Amino acid sequence: MHMWDFFCNFAAxxxxxxxxxxxxxxxxxxxxxxxxxxxxxxxELYELPAVCAELRQFIIEALSKNPGHLGSSxxxxxxxxxLHYVFDTPNDKLIWDVGHQAYAHKILTGRRDxxxxxxxxxxxxxxxxxxxxxxxxxIAGHASNSIxxxxxxxxxxxxxxxxxxxxxxxxxxxxxGGLAFEGLNNTxxxxxxxLIVLNDNHMAIDPLKGGFTQYLVDLxxxxxxxxxxxxxxxxxxxxxLVDEQKRQVILRRNNNIKxxxxxxxxxxxxxxxxRYFGPTDGHDVIGLVRILxxxxxxxxxxxxxxITKKGKGYAPAENDQTVWHAPGEFNVANGERxxxxxxxxxxxxxxxxxxxxxxxxxxxxIVGITPxxxxxxxxxIMQKELPERVYDVGIAEGHAVTFSAGLAKAGMLxxxxxxxxxxxxxxxxxxxxxALQNLHVVLCIDRAGIVGxxxxxxxxxxxxxxxRPIPNMQIxxxxxxxDLRQMMIMAERLEGPVAIRYPRGRTPNxxxxxxxCTKVEYGKGIKLRDxxxxxxxxxxxxxxxxxxxxxxxGLSVAHYDMRWLKPLDEDILHEVGKQFKTIVTAEDGLVxxxxxxxxxxxxxxxxxxxxxxxxxxxDQFVEHGSTKELYHMLKLxxxxxxxxxxxxxxx
Numbered sequence: 001m002h003m004w005d006f007f008c009n010f011a012a013x014x015x016x017x018x019x020x021x022x023x024x025x026x027x028x029x030x031x032x033x034x035x036x037x038x039x040x041x042x043x044e045l046y047e048l049p050a051v052c053a054e055l056r057q058f059i060i061e062a063l064s065k066n067p068g069h070l071g072s073s074x075x076x077x078x079x080x081x082x083l084h085y086v087f088d089t090p091n092d093k094l095i096w097d098v099g100h101q102a103y104a105h106k107i108l109t110g111r112r113d114x115x116x117x118x119x120x121x122x123x124x125x126x127x128x129x130x131x132x133x134x135x136x137x138x139i140a141g142h143a144s145n146s147i148x149x150x151x152x153x154x155x156x157x158x159x160x161x162x163x164x165x166x167x168x169x170x171x172x173x174x175x176x177g178g179l180a181f182e183g184l185n186n187t188x189x190x191x192x193x194x195l196i197v198l199n200d201n202h203m204a205i206d207p208l209k210g211g212f213t214q215y216l217v218d219l220x221x222x223x224x225x226x227x228x229x230x231x232x233x234x235x236x237x238x239x240x241l242v243d244e245q246k247r248q249v250i251l252r253r254n255n256n257i258k259x260x261x262x263x264x265x266x267x268x269x270x271x272x273x274x275r276y277f278g279p280t281d282g283h284d285v286i287g288l289v290r291i292l293x294x295x296x297x298x299x300x301x302x303x304x305x306x307i308t309k310k311g312k313g314y315a316p317a318e319n320d321q322t323v324w325h326a327p328g329e330f331n332v333a334n335g336e337r338x339x340x341x342x343x344x345x346x347x348x349x350x351x352x353x354x355x356x357x358x359x360x361x362x363x364x365x366i367v368g369i370t371p372x373x374x375x376x377x378x379x380x381i382m383q384k385e386l387p388e389r390v391y392d393v394g395i396a397e398g399h400a401v402t403f404s405a406g407l408a409k410a411g412m413l414x415x416x417x418x419x420x421x422x423x424x425x426x427x428x429x430x431x432x433x434x435a436l437q438n439l440h441v442v443l444c445i446d447r448a449g450i451v452g453x454x455x456x457x458x459x460x461x462x463x464x465x466x467x468r469p470i471p472n473m474q475i476x477x478x479x480x481x482x483d484l485r486q487m488m489i490m491a492e493r494l495e496g497p498v499a500i501r502y503p504r505g506r507t508p509n510x511x512x513x514x515x516x517c518t519k520v521e522y523g524k525g526i527k528l529r530d531x532x533x534x535x536x537x538x539x540x541x542x543x544x545x546x547x548x549x550x551x552x553x554g555l556s557v558a559h560y561d562m563r564w565l566k567p568l569d570e571d572i573l574h575e576v577g578k579q580f581k582t583i584v585t586a587e588d589g590l591v592x593x594x595x596x597x598x599x600x601x602x603x604x605x606x607x608x609x610x611x612x613x614x615x616x617x618x619d620q621f622v623e624h625g626s627t628k629e630l631y632h633m634l635k636l637x638x639x640x641x642x643x644x645x646x647x648x649x650x651x
Contacts, residue, residue, distance in 0.1 A: 028054045028057075028058060029054070030043070030047065030050055030051045030054050031051060031054045031055060031058060031107065031108075031112060032112075034051070034107075034108055034112070035110055035112070036108075036109065036110055037084040037085075037089050037108060037109065037135075040081070040084055040085055040108060041084075041085060045286055045289060046286070048081055048082075048085065048285045048286060048289065049285055049286070051081055052077050052078050052081055052285055053313075055077050055080075055081070055104045055107060055108075056074060056077055056312075056313040056314070058107065058112075058115075059073055059074060059077075059103050059104065059107075060074070060313075060314055060332055061332060062115055062116060062118070063327075063330075064329060064330050064331065064332045065116075065329060066116055066117075066118060066119070066120065067119075067326065067327065067328045067329055067453075068103070068118055068119050068126065068326065068453075069100040069103070069126075069325060069326050070311070070314075070317055070324055070325070070326065070327055071310040071311040071317045071321050071324045071325045071326075072098075072100035072101045072171070072172050072201075072310060072325065073100065073101055073102065073103035073104060074310070074311050074312050074313055074314060074317060075101070075171075075199070075201050075282075075308040075309055075310045075311060075312045076101040076102075076104065076169075076171065076199060076282075076308065077104045077312070077313075078282060078283050078284065078285040078288060078308075079169070079197065079199060079282055079288060079306060079308070080101075080102075080104040080105050080108065081104065081108070081285050082285050082288035082289045082292055083167065083169070083197075083292065084105070084108050084109075085289055086289055086292040086293050086296060087165055087167065087292075087296065088164075088165075089109070089135055090109075090134045090135045090137070091164050092164050092165040092166070092167070093137040093138075093150070093153055093164065093165070093166045093167065094135070094137060094167050094169060095137055095138045095140070095146045095149050095150040095153070095166070095167065095168045095169065096127075096128050096136075096138075096140045096146065096169050097140055097143060097144065097145060097146025097147075097168060097169060097170045097171070097174050097180075098127070098140055098141070098142070098143045098171070098172050098174055099126065099127025099128045099139075099140035099141060100127075100172050100325075101169065101171055101172065101199065102127065102128050102140065103115075103118070105128070105135070106118070106124065106128075106133075109133055109135035110133065110135075111124055111132075111133065119453040119454070119455075119624055120453070120624075120625065120626075121623075121624070121625030121626060121629040121630070121633075122623075122625070123624075125455060125624065126141075126453060126454050126455050126624055127139065127140045127141045127454075127455070127457060128140045137153065138150075138153075139457065141421075141454070141455070141456070141457020141458060142421070142422065142425065142457060143172065143173070143174035143177050143395045144170070144174045144175075144176075144177025144178070144179040144180040144395060145179055145183075146168040146169065146170045146174070146180075146183075147168045147170060147179075147180055147183030147184055147187060147194075147196060148179060148182065148183035148186070149168075150166050150167065150168035150183075150194055150196075151166075151168075151183055151186055151187050151190070151192060151194055153166050154166040154192045154193060154194045155190060155191075155192055158191070158192065158193075165193070165195065165296055166193075166194055166195070167194075167195045167196075167197060168183075168194065168195070168196045168197065169197045169199060170196060170197070170198055170199065171198070171199030171200070171201060171308075172199075172201070172310075173372055173394065173395050174395055175198060176372070176394030176395045176396060177394070177395040177396055178396055178398060178399060184196075184269075184272065184274070185272070187272075187274060187301045188272035188273055188274055188301065191300075192300075192301055193298075193299055193300060193301070194301045194302075195295070195296065195301075195302050195303075195304065196274075196301070196302070196303045196304070197303075197304045197306065198278075198303055198304070198305045198306065199282060199306055199308055200279065200282075200305060200306065200307055200308065201307075201308045201309060201310040269303045273300075273301075274300075274301045274302060274303055275298065275300060275301065275302040275303065276302075276303050276305065277291065277295055277302065277303065277304045277305065278303070278304055278305030278306060278307075279305040279306065279307050280304070280305070280306050280307070281306070281307060282306030282307055282308035283308060283309070283312055288306070291304065292304070310325075311324050314335075315335065316330075316335030322375055323337075344506055345481070345506045345507045345508065345509050346481060346506065346507055347378070347505065347506055347507070348446070348481070348484065348502045348503060348504065348505065348506070348507055349376070349377050349378040349446055350378050350381075351481045351484050351485060351507060352377065352378055352379075352417065352444055352446070352484065352488070352502070353377070353378030353379055353380070353381035353382060354378075354381055355484070355485045355488050355489070356368055356379065356381070356382050356415055356488065357381050357382040357385060357386070359488065359489065359492060360382055360386055360389060361385075361386075363413065363492065364389075365411065365412050365413045366389070366412075366413045366414075366415060366492070367389045367390070367391065367407060367412050367413070367414050367415070368382050368383070368389065368390040368391070368414075368415050368416075368417065369390075369391045369393065369400050369403060369404050369407075369414050369415070369416040369417070370390070370391070370392055370393070370400070370416075370417050370418070371392075371393055371394065371395055371396050371397045371399075371400040371418060371422065372392060372393070372394050372395045372396075373417070373418075373419065373446075374390065374392050376419075376446075377417040377419075377444075377446050379417055391403070397418055397422045397423065397425040397426040398425055398426040398428070398429045399429075400416055400418060400426065401416060401418075401426040401429035401430055401433065401434060401441070401443075402429045402433040402434075404416040404434070404441045405429070405433040405434045405437070405439050405441060408434075408439040408440050408441050409437070409439060413440060413442070413492065414441050414442065415442045415444055415488075415491075416441060416442065416443055416444065417444040417445075417446055418443070418444075418445065418446070419445075419446050419447040419458075419460065420445050420446070420447050420448040420449075420459075420460025420461075420462070420463045420501065421447065421451075421457065421458045421459060421460050423443070423445055423460075423463060424462060424463075424466070427466060430443070430467070430470065430473075430497070431470055434497045435470045435471060435472045435473055435496075435497050436472075438472045438495070438496045438497070439496070439497065440494070440495055440496060440497070440498075441497050441498075442488070442491045442492075442497075442498045442499075442500065443497065443498065443499040443500070444488070444500050444502075445460070445463055445499055445500065445501035445502070446502065446504070447460050447503070447504045448460040448463055448477070448501035448502055448503050448540070448588065448589070449461065449503045449504075449540070449541070449542070449588030449589060450503075450588060450617075450622065450627050450630050450631060450634075450636075451503075451504045451627070452504065452624070452625070452626055452627040452630065453624050453625065453626060454624060455622075455623055455624025455625075456621040456622060456623060456624070459621075459622050460501075460503075460589070461588075461589045461590050461617050461622065462589070462590060463499070463501055463589065464477075464501070464539075464565055464587065464589045464590075464593070464594040464595065465589065465590050465592060465593030465594050465597075466593070467499050467566075468565060468566055468593060468594070468598060469593075470497075472496045472497055473496075473497050473499060473566060474494065474496065474497065474498045474499065474564075474566055474567070475498075475499045475501070475564065475565040475566040476498075476499070476500055476501075476520075476563055476564045476565070477500070477501050477502065477539045477540030477541075477563065477565065478500070478502055478520075478540065478541070478563075479508070479538075479540060479541055479543045479544060479561055479563075480507060480508055480544075481507035481508075483520055483563070484500070484502055484507075486519065486520035487500050487520055488500060490520060490522060494522070501540065502540070502541070503540070503541050503588060504627075505627065508541070508544045520563065522564075523564050523567040523568075523569060524563065524564070524569050524571075525537075525560050525561055525562040525563045525564065525569040525572050526560070526561050526563065527558065527559070527560050527572075528543070528547060528559040528560065528561055529547075529550065529557070529558065529559045530558055531550075531555070531556040531557040531558035531559070532556045532558070533555050533556045533557055533582075533649055534557060534558070534580050534581070534582035534583065534584060534648060534649070535557070535558045535559075535560065535576045535579070535580040535582070535583050535584070536550065536557050536558065536559045536560070536583075536584045536585075536586065536645070537560050537562050537572075537576070537583060537584070537585045537586075537595065537599060538559070538560070538561055538562065538585070538586045538587070538595075539561070539562045539563065539564075539565055539587055539595045540587065540588055541588065542586055542587060542588045542636065543559075543561045543586075545631075545636070545637065545638055545641060546559065546586050546641055547559060548638045549638050549639075549640075549641035549642040549645060550642075550645065552638060552639075552642045553642045553645045553646055553649075555645055555646070555649055557645065558576075558579075558580070560572050560576070562595065565594070565595055565598060566598075568598060568599075568602060570602075573599065573602055573603070573606075574606070576610075577603055577606065577608035577610060578608075580610060581610055581611060582610060582611045582612075582613070582648060583599065583603075583610045583611070583612045583613070584612075584613045584615060584644070584645065584648055585599050585612065585613070585614050585615065585616075586615040586616060586636070586641065587615075587616045588616070588617075588636070589616055589617060590616060590617050590618075590619070591614040591615070591616035591617065591618060592619060594614075594616060595616075596612065596614030596615075596616065597614070599612060600612045600614075613644075613648055615635075615636065615641065615644055616636070617634060617636075622634070
């Protein structure tokens with residue numbers, strides 16, 4: 001260790017000890033005076049650990065009352081401080097992947113006083129968003145896009161002779177995504193100066209699985225070798241024995257020498273001629289500042305591999321990293337998570353998980369596939385009892401679908417569960433690998449519709465519209481928990497691809513003798529109520545809200561739950577086309593291409609000419625906020641739907 005590093009670390013310890021013994025936890029003497037990275041740079045190096053301590057406490061306190069993504073941001077605090085201390089942001093660009101890591105970044109870049117509004121309606125965005133801040137260089141809601149985006153920015157800067165640094169910060173399992181490897185491959189081919197920081201915490205939401213995760217573990221165990229290599233390189237640079245202009249040639253020769261010295265040394269990054277530094281302690285902010293300062297001006301692509309702990313600095317989050325990824329409200333002092341009181345209906349994903357386990361116990365051909373979301377989609381229920389028949393493929397949505405296609409081709413029955421927003425990334429895989437061959441793959445689409453505080457990157461509004469045109473695809477949507485169970489069981493008997501989409505949240509509270517629990521039939525909807533004024537057709541859980549709206553309106557409205565988007569129930573459509581001059585459709589998704597469009601097309605094709613009013617999400621991306629606030633804004637809550645029905649009647 002350098003003498004200056006020793007002094008800084010010692011001074012930092014003294015500062016932290018002083019803070020613990022003289023300050024109250026809520027006295028933020030440092031971060032209350034940091035309104036931009038320029039303010040951070042005014043501090044001495046030895047003060048940075050105290051800044052990190054305050055950021056950690058600030059985030060814990062804020063998220064205990066206003067829930068968000070806790071564990072990832074706690075693990076990236078030292079990295080965030082070091083990056084803003086070393087680089088000239090916003091001129092230098094930080095591309096975060098995924099945005100779960102970026103809370104400290106938000107606080108240091110002028111959003112501290114608004115951080116209490118994070119993820120709230122009209123408040124701060126849940127992830128990085130260029131529309132919100134010039135410090136947010138790229139949007140980061142879906143994983144694995146940072147390397148590709150950062151490389152594009154870096155090469156554009158070179159073409160325009162813009163002399164700035166570009167850093168991609170990839171973590172939370174995003175290196176398991178195929179797009180990350182595509183970007184890595186391109187980085188190795190084109191001339192660039194990109195810095196990739198691999199924030200390695202061995203986690204996504206759940207513990208990471210797969211060969212690349214073990215590969216990073218192996219790199220970590222060879223840390224001694226890499227440290228010696230780094231020190232030798234610094235010595236050579238200090239003695240002017242290394243010419244940066246000829247770095248690529250030297251690097252290739254160095255790789256060949258390393259390959260003869262250590263079987264682990266020639267890693268994937270150096271094998272691609274991307275310079276590798278690390279692994280290093282991602283919670284040593286002073287050490288990170290030193291190494292970032294030394295490598296930031298190195299020419300050519302480079303990777304800094306840091307080791308961090310998700311939830312660092314808060315014992316409950318460290319000890320149960322999956323739960324504390326996004327824990328909801330909690331008591332800071334004892335780590336008790338606060339939950340609603342009283343009996344509640346099950347979550348939609350819990351119904352899925354329990355049903356899948358019951359089916360798998362009866363049919364040994366059934367397997368479950370999830371892209372890094374076993375706990376989120378409740379496939380963990382089956383995973384605990386039948387682990388050999390659940391496959392967590394990492395953050396690789398396209399692969400999950402094509403892997404399912406291969407399983408189906410060989411005679412298995414895959415239930416592939418993906419969140420609606422992430423299924424968008426697998427569109428070609430659905431078309432080319434599943435539907436074209438008419439393979440029996442069941443796509444269970446979780447978080448369909450409005451999902452709430454995660455916002456535009458996470459709403460599942462496109463699935464009905466993008467799945468409907470695909471030949472061979474069969475699409476249904478449950479309105480109740482029993483509907484979901486029966487649709488999953490029915491899908492077992494069908495042939496070809498089947499998509500079952502259901503929302504986030506709790507299932508509706510309906511009685512077992514209610515008409516809503518009528519047996520589900522293939523391609524058939526049900527009439528929920530008679531009426532003479534006009535007809536309302538709904539699909540999925542929004543039908544429950546529509547039932548309430550019809551009751552509140554006092555109108556005589558015939559209400560049909562279509563249940564199936566493809567195939568459509570033509571008996572219902574003929575009935576409605578003959579009896580009513582006005583039809584209202586409602587869906588929890590974009591109206592363009594969804595149920596309303598399908599009904600209009602069918603009516604036109606069969607010679608009916610009713611007035612069709614489509615209710616749903618218009619041609620827009622929907623911001624973040626609670627589901628209650630967003631449904632109200634979109635006029636898809638009880639009051640909004642009731643208002644729309646009264647307007648239809650008035651015309």
